[in-house]
Amino acid sequence: MxxxxxxxxxxxxxxxxxxxxxxxxxxxxxxxxxxxxxxxxxxxxxxxxxxxERDIKDRFDKLILNIDEEIVGVCEEVISMISEEYEELDREIHVKLVDHIAFAIKRLKNNDEIENPFIIEIETLYNKDYEIAKKAAFMIKKRLNIEIPDGEIGFIALHINAAKNKGKVSDTLKNIYICNSVIEILEDELKVEINKQSIDYARFITHIKFAIYRIINKIPIKNELKSAIKRKYKDSYKIAQIIAKFMENELKEKVSDDEIAYMAMHVEKFKNKTLY
Missing domain, CATH: 2.30.24.10 (CAT RNA-binding domain)
Known part of the structure; x- marks a missing residue:
């Protein structure tokens, strides 16, 4: 015992x-x-x-000196719930998520508006994390009687995503920024407004998310139809090249012709649609 x-x-x-x-x-x-x-x-x-562990203990002990015990308690219950979904979580979650939620609650009590310009992208790209964050918001509401808005749910989802990948929230945010910017480039080039609730939108930004991962990690991808795509979808391929140039500037990595060809196929789908 x-x-x-x-x-x-x-x-x-x-x-x-x-x-x-x-x-x-x-x-x-x-x-x-x-x-x-x-x-x-x-x-x-x-x-x-x-x-x-010692590297977390000292920071955690210092953090909780200035946070109400009930808030820390519900945050740890939230982390326990998250760990049921993802067994391997970054230990930093006990500092970073507790700190984030405590500060968000402070802002909400002061009637500050929490704005999240990427809420649609977060919900689309990290849907499971967003659903878990909604459960966290329900737990906070039930225990502390504080309503967590959708924008803040999105930020909690980012912390969950970072913890499960043992990465940084800032890296995930940058990927979302790139995905959002790619859509804006596409809208500008095609002179359309893309429906962000559509399946085509979800498929395209999901493709871009995984393309970013491949590009950063230098994972090659082969497109056997590359030559045919270049020849058949010239305009779409040019737009894909513009997108690739933007991604290269942001990621500081080369985007292969094979990646560009795959993006061109998605561009072509949008190009052929007149109603969004």
Whole structure:
């Protein structure tokens, strides 16, 4: 049987505890109810247990000094819920997501508007993360009685995506910016307004998302119809070249002719549609 010493109680279900000089976030129904700092928890199974390694522990301990315990508690329950969907999460989530949600709640209490210009792109490109973020928003509403707007749900989804990929939110945002800019280039060149609820839109920006990944990681892609596409869809190929040039400037990497040919096929689909 394990013995944990309570260091801090966040809510009835979440406590910070210590065992063998290591700190743990323990999550279990009623684990913090009627408990006090310094008490021992005599238990070896929990709904969820997170070890705070030294590189995270110091920053987490400093962060929670200025955040209401209830907010930290619900954030950790949110992280527990996320970990049910993605087993391997970046440990930084205990600092970055808690910090982000706490600041967002502060802004919402001050009636600040949270604007997210990429909400459609986030929902389209990272749909599973967005749906998980909606569950997080429901948990926050239920526990803290604070309504989380769609824009903030989008930002929470970005943190989830970064944590599951062990990457940076800024990198994901840049990819979204590139996808959005590619659509704007396409609209300018074709003199149309693309319906962002359409299947063609979703397919194209999803293609661009994976193209960005291939380009950054120098993963080759083969297009056997490249010559035919160049010859048959000349105008669309030219537009795809403009898009590729923009992507090269943003990514500082070369975009292959094979990638351009695939983009040209998508451009051709939009070009042949007169109603969006």
């Amino acid at each position: 394990e013995f944990y010493e309570i260091l801090k109680i966040f809510n009835n279900n979440v406590v910070l505890a210590k065992k063998d000089e290591k700190e743990y976030i323990l999550i279990d129904k009623g684990i913090g109810f009627n408990k006090r700092k310094g008490e021992l928890i005599n238990k070896d199974r929990f709904e969820k247990i997170f070890i705070l």
